[in-house]
Amino acid sequence: AKILALSVVTAIMAYSWRDTFVAESLRGAKVLVTGASTGIGEQMAYHYASFGAQIIITARRENVLKKVAEKCLELGAQKALYVPGDMSNTTDPEKVVKFAVEALGGLDYLVLNHIGPSPFAMWDGDVEHVRWLMQVNFLSYLQMTSSALPHLEKTGGSIVVVSSMLGKMCTPFVGPYTATKFSLSGFFGTLQHELAMQRKNVTVTICVLGLIDTQSAMDKIKGYTSMKAYPATDAALHIIKAGATRQRESFYPLYTYFGSLFRDWFPFLRDLFIQNSYNYEP
Template identity: 65%
Template sequence: MAYHYARFGAQIVITARREKVLQQVAEKCKSLGAQQVFYIAADMGNDSDPDKVVEFALEMFGGLDYLVLNHIGPTPFGMWEGDVEHVKWLMKVNFFSYLQMAWRALDSLEQNKGSIIVVSSLLGKLPSPFVAPYSSTKWALNGFFGSLYHELWMKKSNVSLTICTLGLIDTESAMSKVKDLTTAPAYPATDAALNIITAGALREAELYYPYFTYIAALIKDWFPSITNYFIRTTFKYNT
């Protein structure tokens, strides 16, 4: 997404835990045409880092037009073995930090008629095996930001909110986790990224990528037996 924003000549702040990787991404963004690129290393599992990142962006630019919430904490996929502490930590990274950043950025986005873009997943709409901790965080995102969408509308806010429901995307980390668990097709990350930032720019309420995620979400309640069959045949479990 940062590379697409760079091609459009944006001013960008990016964050992740690894400073060396951030530096490499920032340099490529500059070569692609970004006006300015700043980065800040942060760990969304720390209580203060979500606020720190937004404050850094506001300090660099004086305001924000877009807040793209896309980070996730690493988690193994497989049968849940009862590690409640890991689920608590993952909720902190994948959910609570999103709330912190959105709230901290809201005043600036309001002034600039800006947008919040929340990257969620089809796993936040369809209960599936092997992903219980991860899926729970995505359900939480959909519930909270779905409610916030209505509240912003009721307050006649200038801020748009886009919730993105993604299928399996062929990022290196995603493919390494699911290679032995599912037969579901993976879709190109660069195309997903362009769809995400386009939906945010157009101030759309929802994005489904690829198209079948919308169909899957629709038929979940209409035809639960078909949905359950699809889920159980898509995932593989070796006893």
């Protein structure tokens, strides 16, 4: 009971940063959001716009980005530009950061959010897909970070990494995806230590999300599970606040915090629960 009470207090403390968020701090902020043509990235673009930020958005589909950028201007963005980029291509990550820094005259936030499509299915042995997905979901994040860091150091800026409960806990049907998210946790966790030890005024926020109701996620899990999905717009706002208040790690919704905390306590029961929460007949 004492441990449970302590965990609840810790959770409340972990969430208390919500009160410290000052919307005004984002007015005029120079922000690059990846994967912003749809889903959580698109919603983040709209929130940053409403806060009066200067935004660059990127993804592959130029026609969709154009519409998102137009809506951002309507919502109050000081600037909203788009740059198409394919993160499976090893030269585009650097090109996109360069575009953002030149267009904005610097950078305050690098928000890494994009993911490449990956099947929701048992692994079929396709190593090439894993290699490709590692470039899109992981290595391109490193390339963009490497290009952006000198500029973020000048502004005391932040890197915001959108990750998942699947970067903390193993579940079926998502082998390649979960591998990329675990990689992000490992790499950016190390970077947090190194930036702090070098006394660099750049923060890294890792966001751990549960199931969110984006079209792509809903299409994938259809028929497999009836787990509750949380609104993309709330997830997006949560991520922005976590970045703006320079959190190390942030959880949305709250169950992801408890899941991370207790995941190794009863491994047998955990795995039984996970395997029984999907509809699957071999």
